[in-house]
Amino acid sequence: MSTTVEAERPAEATESTWRTLRRGLALSPELKTGLAGTLGLALVYMIGRVAVPVAVQRGIDHGIVGGLDVDVVALTVVAAAAVLVVTTTCGYLMMRRLFTVSETALAGVRTRAFRHVHDLSMLHQQSERRGSLVSRVTSDVDQITQFLQWGGVILIVNLGQLVVTTAVMLAYSWQLTLVVLCAFAPAVLVIRLLQRRLGVAYGLVRQRMGTLLGTIGESVVGAPVIRAYGIAGRTARRLDTAIEGQRQAQQRAIRISIMGSSVGELAAGLALAGVVVVGVNLGVDRTLSIGQLTAFLFLVTLFIQPVQIATEVLNEAQNAIAGWRRVLDVLDVAPDVADPGRQGRDLPPGPLDIRFAGVTFAYPGGPPVLHDVTLDIPAKSRVAVVGETGSGKTTFAKLLTRLMDPTDGEVLLSGVSLRQVRFDSLRSRVVMVPQDGFLFDATVGENVRFARPELTDAQLTAAFSELGLADWLDGLPAGLDTPVGERGEALSVGERQLVALARAYVADPDLLVLDEATSAVDPATEVRLSRTLDAVTRGRTTLAIAHRLSTAQAADEVIVVDRGRVVQRGPHDELVKDPDSVYALLYASWLEQTR
Amino acid sequence: MRLTAGESVASGTSRDVLGRGLRVLGRAIREQPRIFAIAVAGSVLFGLMVIASAYVVGGVVGKVVVPAIARGSVATGTLALAAAALFGISVLRVVGIFGRRLGAGYMQYRLQAAYRRRVTRRYLDLPLAWHHRNATGTLLSNANSDVEAAWYPIAPLPFAVGTLVMLVGAVISLFLTDWALALVGLAVFPALFALNVVYSRRMAPRQARAQRLRAEVSGIAHESFDGALVVKTMGREAQETARFAARAGELRDALISVGKLRGVFDPMLETLPSLGTLAVLVVGAIRLRQGAITVTELVSVAFLFTVLAFPVRAIGWVLAELPRSVAGWDRVRRVLDATGEMPYGEVTLDPATPAPATLAFHDVHFGYEPAEAHLPGTEVLGEVTFTVPAGKTVALVGPTGAGKSTIASLAVRLVDPRTGTVTLDGVDVRDLTAASLAGNVALVAQIPFVFDDTVRANITLDRPGIGDDEVWAALRLAEADGFVAALPDGLDTMVGERGTSLSGGQRQRLTLARALAGRPRLLVLDDATSAVDPRVEAAILAGLRAPADRPSFGPERRPTAQRPNHGHSAAASILVVAYRRATIALADEVIYVEHGRVVARGTHPELLATVPGYADLVTAYEQAEQEREQPRPYDQVTPLTSGLEVEVDR
Structure with missing residues (x-):
């Protein structure tokens, strides 16, 4: 003040x-x-x-x-x-x-x-x-x-x-x-x-x-x-x-x-x-x-x-x-990430593929966080992005959901540059679950229904079941009608993330971006969740920014980011074979923590 | 945001509010009698001078102006006297204004300060359970805007009291002048008074409604901008704007209705005394013809009506503020009257005891009271019994929501159990003095909290015996010395509100150092090292376990003579909430909790072998990896929102 x-x-x-x-x-x-x-x-x-x-x-x-x-x-x-x-x-x-x-x-x-x-x-x-x-x-x-x-x-x-x-x-x-x-x-x-x-x-x-x-x-x-x-x-x-x-x-x-x-x-x-x-x-x-x-x-x-x-x-x-x-x-203040509106295009129907074409990003007045990244991710694949804190991995998620525009280069979804996509189309097809799963001061049900007010309680309950969270929901004092409190503070940090995940899930996106979305839940629940997510998002493209390498192990492909550059990519098993690689070191540290 | 001003205005009858409002004012006067007396004295002086000015103006016109102009010559002495009288009255009015406004202002500010002190003292005295039941925003406004609202009518109060005296004086002086003119006054003054009362009565609920809507609009903006990321990523800007616009529209309508009421009453309040003056002119002319009054008296009374109009408004101001004052006072009262302090005991644990403490839970049950009456209170913990033996490290493991943080809070007596006891070295923690408790145990919470103060003050918290050497030693142990040394002013760097200038991990290490600096005999870590490297965590725990060989905690410490117990005082028993296997591995014993009960206890290998839930939790990642190497169990596409339950717990 x-x-x-x-x-x-x-x-x-x-x-x-x-x-x-x-x-x-x-x-x-x-x-x-x-x-x-x-x-x-x-x-x-x-x-x-x-x-x-x-x-x-x-x-x-x-x-x-x-x-x-x-x-x-x-x-x-x-x-x-x-x-x-x-x-x-x-x-x-x-x-x-x-x-x-x-x-x-x-x-x-x-x-x-x-x-x-x-x-x-x-x-x-x-x-x-x-x-x-x-x-x-x-x-x-x-x-x-x-x-x-x-x-x-x-x-x-x-x-x-x-x-x-x-x-x-x-x-x-x-x-x-x-x-x-x-x-x-x-x-x-x-x-x-x-x-x-x-x-x-x-x-x-x-x-x-x-x-x-x-x-x-x-x-x-x-x-x-x-x-x-x-x-x-x-x-x-x-x-x-x-x-x-x-x-x-x-x-x-x-x-x-x-x-x-x-x-x-x-x-x-x-x-x-x-x-x-x-x-x-x-x-x-x-x-x-x-x-x-x-x-x-x-x-x-x-x-x-x-x-x-x-x-x-x-x-x-x-x-x-x-x-x-x-x-x-x-x-x-002119919005620097603007909706193209009527002049914009809709994303083509069906699963989306991702292309980063020479993408560089720097915060205003700061050094580049991403350097000239070019990357193709095929539709329907499940990709994990890993890297040390500060490597630039969350920038991927923000660029992909057009929370920010690249300083240089282009991000394309199924061949359409994100800058040309109408926000209506983009937000209904691409959904991100941020690490801080902010909840509104309402009930669990109302929070999950946020993007789709038309869903019935039965559909919401079904969604929780599909995510394997039926038991958790039953354990709440009033089920879907349980108030979550200011900013969701009546729930634990981990529980808030579960609700945020359900909210994104019912939005039914074709591209799901998870930014350390389950960082605060216990390991058993996390593993269970990632398994069910795998199942229910089959046929869609998912990109997960991962803090815990268990996510990377389960992904079709791992993208390793180090100091703003993609240094390695491939399935987990391939990447660990090179003992001196960035990924192998990350993995060794992960094993040290968990074994 | 819950604001009850509007409701209480609607529910209580206005007479009820008036009575209660006057009682609140009475309390204010009892608390600040002297300054109130000064303010009222000033106000009365001002009021009397207003009446006096009317008579002096009348006198000057009748006795100086008229004769002088009639005669065609100026009596210099009389004229000078008239001028001096007019100016002298102004000077006395200024004296009155000083007394009245200074007194009223000082009284209002003193009351505000006194009640802010009282309310915040209650915050410090009331137990954490009470804090949990009250939203942060409510507590903030109790100490701020509610206190302000309660004492708002104090500002115009002396003016209003002085005005009442002035009105009585005016009526008396009118009767002394002429009964016919007095009757005009008796018609106009009560009408003016009544108009003010009706105005404030009708205004109060509208103002309250506008105030409530203002709070609601602000609540929506706060929440919506806090959740801006969710709103944006889900493309709900239009819906959020509609939600905001609806409430902003209601506020607009409320404000327009306030304005329209002002439009009706303000011009009328101004016109009424003018009509009175005009009536005085006619009645005065008639009385003049009858020879009952003089020109002096006519001008005096006409002038009196003109200057009296404004002060009468002060009565309306006080009345208008009363409902808000009562609502604010009720909310302040609720805090001041809240009970359930957690009293401390008389027992002191011998501070010279150098050894680590023993913590024991005996059949502890705990539940939170429901936040709202219709919700059931839930039992969070039941039959919890375990011991942290002196010098040992015990890990508390369990799934999300099992009650681990609650156990940590009970261990340091942030809350008390419903039944059962928590003991420290065999003494019930409820019997310990506050100082003894704080001196022996330390909790590092999941979410670090730092004060808007220097790094040093955040670590020492003004506790005795913690000098810069101790601060640096603690920072070193928490591996925070590096970043603190790099800060522009080192230990003197201000960390900003809630530590905004630091990263999450830095804040966590700072709070860790804060706990270590007090050399607790029992250290409780509630998942407090999640942002700290496992290697660092191991070093910290090892440092606390083996005081004899703690290389990192040694070189700069004071000589033994100055701190006789220092050799062992850093050794502590540790209760640590953890998920990480690396952390669990350092523990002498593991306690596994599920649904608020201790399900199993033993060493890590024992629990791994015998308790399936525990094994699932701590080996979740390994299992996932092993399964991944087998064929995937589901290769078919499961449609979204199909309602089919996916089997997860095979």
Whole structure:
């Protein structure tokens, strides 16, 4: 969190508020729907604010001081009340339009950003911290909507109030208007200064809040460690430091904020005093009536509020703009692995063969992970890819499922380049089971049904039986209806992998890619699973990234990867014959662990 | 994410919520009486100055402006006095603002901090079983947003109290001025008050609903992005977007309904006092004609109506926040009132005892309480009896889900058995002091956990007697010295939140070193070496078994005189959860568990010969290899999802 705050600072400074607004409006043109009408309504609404001072002036000048005339006063009051009814209605209509349009537009932006994050390549999803992607579609958008609901309206209303008030004051007396402006000018300067300090202070509050959340998180997630090492005291001290640090930052911020409103208050006092002194002198010279002077005293109070609220609202506005900018920035990232869509092709029906043609892959700014790999894997064969950690073997799986595109060269399935294949076709025919078999917070059945919602419980049960997992399923408290908990945490790591495997299996792919998909299950279960998988995937192509060499032993062919190159390929029995080969060494180490 | 704010608003009647909300506020005042008094004093001063400003403005117009303009000459002294009075009132108002806002803010932040401390203390005190029953996200928001929500109404509370005083003062001053104008006030002020109450009553459930939907939208985004790989590889982006869009749409509708309500009430709240001022003008003109009041009084009252409008909103703010406050408070209360602490005993194991400890399980049963009431509680372990003799290494072997990790947790007393006992050197672990327990046993968990702190702090955890020499020795033994030495700041390198700057294997070795640095007399390894090379694992286990010849744990240690027991203190009994044959081979005895029961125990060769389940498990790979050399048992194609059961356990 603390790093995000620092990292975002320079980026935020690079773009002006107006540019962000323009970009935002370009992206959500619906925000401009009826904007002129809404602003017109807002202006009429503002006129209501000066209705009372004007009525006071007219009432005093024409009905009270210069000869008492109750009828004139009553007429003035009725007219003002009628104006108020109209402006109040306009206020309602203005807010109604504003909220409907802005919330609809922002919900659209939110959903679009959500989809866009899913469309980004895996590379980008990893490099951007996941939590910050979540906040793009949650807290950042919330910040904008919350601002519009509170601060935005206040800002529009107060700006309007300032304008209308100034206009009326000018109409009455330019001299007194000058007095009021002079009284407020230093306050505005001081408030601008304070506002900058307040921005920094709020930044510190957010940063300390991040630290606090992190520390609380540690005390919750690390509970077993804290218990086992008897370090509750140490943890409590860390928590206290974080809690206290955050409190002090909050207190600092509120002190600055209070100074802002105090300055506004003093300016108002100064303005009132100035208006009386100068106004009386003007009155004596007959350039100002009593009613006008009285109305001025009312108008000055209308002037304080916007100035006082300005510090807070402008800060909120800046946060909202920054949030908007972050959302726009995500939307601006072009998905580097894009669906060809309508122009794309479908994969030919039937089993798929694989061809890597001169494939090189490097992560951005990194050295190549795969070097010029050319490889043909016939349809219906079962292939294992093995190699040390960091050899580049998982890159095969990611390229084959088009989670990433090669830096150079091409991957083809049954002769069609992956870049040309429509995602619909690709995702329904090629399925990968990743090592971390992520489960959604739902039941076992709902998780398995993820890609094929139409499957019945009976079909799911049958699928588990086909995988030899009927006993395991029966052993669950509620069978298919057993909830798996947040991220599947109600199940053991091994069990989660079983569900993920079943999920891929019912998706019925023609090419199944297993990326260390059973690394956490016990050896007996793993061997059993790989045997049943062999049986049920006959006639389909499978490629398994293997951590345990038992998988390699059972495969038709083993591909050995070392430092980004394919160094050996062939059946297990052939490969072990060369005692100095990479594979023979891997196998020897495997035997050492398991025998 | 479970958020009950909306539900509790819906279920409890609003009067009920009001009563409970006021009681929560009462508690806050009892806890911070002095600062509350300062804030209210400031607020009352502010309110009185608002009334005063109206009368001063009226006085200035009636007694200074009108005569001066009528006479055509300026009385400089009176004018200066008027100006000074106007400015002086502003200064006093600023004093009031300082007292009110500073007091309210400090009070709110103090309460937040105090309750965050209390809630997190409970987290540290409550047993792990309680932690298991509560989702991580819930506990995080209990200490964060729930505490915040509970004390949210504190911010406007002093303002509201001061405003009430001000309203009473205003009505009194109105009656002192003129009964007819006072009647206008009596019509307008209660109406304004009622409008605020109705507004906040109608707003609260809408806000709660928006808040709940916001949490749900966030929950979907979290889950969906966490599972991004699955979504992508299965091509479910469109469906996930539809799931998200549906909830985002509900949130949009909720926010629009909040906005529309604002649109109705905000302009009305502004217009009502204006109408009051206009009424004052008419009534005032009539009373003026009757000679009952002066121009001064008329202007004063008109001004009063104008400046009073804004503070009255503060009462509405407090009322609007009450339902949220009550919901937050209820959730905070649940943590503070949670019982079931795992008390520690009084017995201390003689810290001077240098020898490894003996661990024994006697007929231990264990079960987790159901997470939700309708699910059955399950027994995880039953009749577990075994001993880890002093200085011996015992391997715990069993299939996925057999209960091995639970046995490991019981051994270090992270949880207590339902029945039966776990003893350390013959003493029930429940009778040991916390310090004694932590000093004698160490657990290295399956998933390593590191703190957002330096490497050094992660290993020492501020335990006494662990200096840099000990840290390096432990790192060496865990084969972590190499990568730590290569880190930019060595032991002072910050590892980042959850150790994000380290690889999984590095984190595992760091937690291993953490356990070793404490020189435990019993070491429990829960599949903790899976990311460590078997050779390294063997070295670690051997190092702990034979303290006399531990070359890697020697050279830089302090002289014997400073640590009298050091020669033997690193020797430990070991309970190790393992799959690897290489690990099992190092054990003196193997305990084989299935379905939460000890099925067999003995040496590895014994179990291999006599227990088929064990043999299947540890020789699975060899068997697979042998079978592979025979003709394949299934050469026909089995159709997918055909419903045919494949024979696997031949």
